[in-house]
Amino acid sequence: MTAAPIALLTDMVSAAAISTLSAARGLPNTVFFVSSRAALDRLFEPFDADRPWPGRLVAFYSDVVVPQRYLDAMSLEPVNIHPAPPEYPGKRALEFALRDRVDAYGVTAHVMTLPVDSGPILSVQRFPITPGMTEEALRYHTWRAGFALMFGLMPALAADAPLSPDPALAWGTRDCSEAAWQAVRAEQSA
Structure with missing residues (x-):
């Protein structure tokens, strides 16, 4: 039986590094690069909930929001690697963490759902600032x-x-969206 493919929704350098290192680990999956929303559209064009894509989509530090119809058209749960700990869901997490002067930060792996950065958390990697x-x-x-x-x-x-x-890991309620960040910046300049 052939291993399910993995589509990496990320930049080219990250995709090349992840693909190379997964092959070095001996993983049998075909790993390929999905660079943009347009590439994602091409990948999922022939698939739907009744005829799902036979692999796993992994977004690695991607700003592309995967539509619900694509999330429903996968045979394996899609995963997002979010460049912030669970306390900081959203696109501007790092900026909010810097503003908060936190003493630790991290990254979160979670099942991809909508709204973004809300799915069940698989793992968190933390480090000190x-x-x-x-x-x-x-x-x-x-x-x-x-x-x-x-x-x-x-x-x-x-x-x-x-x-x-x-089950011990949960998302925080902080809004770290682009809109929330722009509101903070507008407040600071007022």
């Missing part, structure tokens, strides 16, 4: 943590089996 850490350094550590989380989950993501969310 050291005194004087710049925004650039924090972004670097966030990328490193994301790759570490992804590689740790690869055997589960490669399996043709349901995933096991961690």
